[in-house]
Amino acid sequence: MVxxxxxxxxxTDYDRTNVIAIFSNQLGRSRLITVTNFVPHTDLHYxxxxxxxxxxxxxxxxxxxxxxxxxxxxAILYSFDGQNLKSLWEAHDLYDGKxxxxxxxxxxxxxIEEEVAREQAHRRTPPRHQTVYAITPAGLxxxxxxxxxx
Numbered sequence: 001m002v003x004x005x006x007x008x009x010x011x012t013d014y015d016r017t018n019v020i021a022i023f024s025n026q027l028g029r030s031r032l033i034t035v036t037n038f039v040p041h042t043d044l045h046y047x048x049x050x051x052x053x054x055x056x057x058x059x060x061x062x063x064x065x066x067x068x069x070x071x072x073x074x075a076i077l078y079s080f081d082g083q084n085l086k087s088l089w090e091a092h093d094l095y096d097g098k099x100x101x102x103x104x105x106x107x108x109x110x111x112i113e114e115e116v117a118r119e120q121a122h123r124r125t126p127p128r129h130q131t132v133y134a135i136t137p138a139g140l141x142x143x144x145x146x147x148x149x150x
Contacts, residue, residue, distance in 0.1 A: 001025040002057060002080070006044045018044055020061060022080060034085045039074045039092065041065045047101045049135060056081040058088070060106075062099055073097025073110065077139055088139035106133045106140060109148070 003023040010016025018038035023030045038044065042063030049058045062075035073096075077089040091097075094110035109130045119126040127147040133140035 002082075003030065004046075004059075006038075006046070006061070008044055016041060018042060018063070020085075022085060024082075033083065034080075036085055038076070039063065039065070042074055050103065060099075060101070064097075065093065070096040070111070073099060073108070075099055075108070089133075104135055105143065106135065107131075108133070 003025055005021045007019045008016050009019065017040045019035060020038055021035045022033050024033050038061055042065045045062050047060040057080045058077065060075055060077050062073065064071040064073055073094040074092045076087055079086045079088050091108065094108065095113045095116065097108060097110040100107045107130065109128055111126055111128055116126045130148045131145045132143045134143045
């Protein structure tokens, strides 16, 4: 049995750090296998991928960085083979980012900060971007990218 624990340590919404620890539980005893830290200044959320039996455990850890004008999405796809925790894919600080998980794909919607500033200066609505990723054995692969109405 594998046990994962995510800890957020800090004193304010902005001043915090995140730690992910993975333990193995055998014969009633737990032992620490690995520890990693997630992006600082974010909250923690998890999404687990459905895997065929015998494959590594793959999961997303994602969160939203606070303390800016808009939330910033950071997401990391991890693979755990029973001994090692490895990052397969990462996206950092996506301005006003939103993430959705489906059985075989991941959809991320976000704004580009420079476009927001430019379009707001001209009193126009900035475009929202959407990237659809296919979930593959190696991680994520871009299926499509497009601009969508705000």
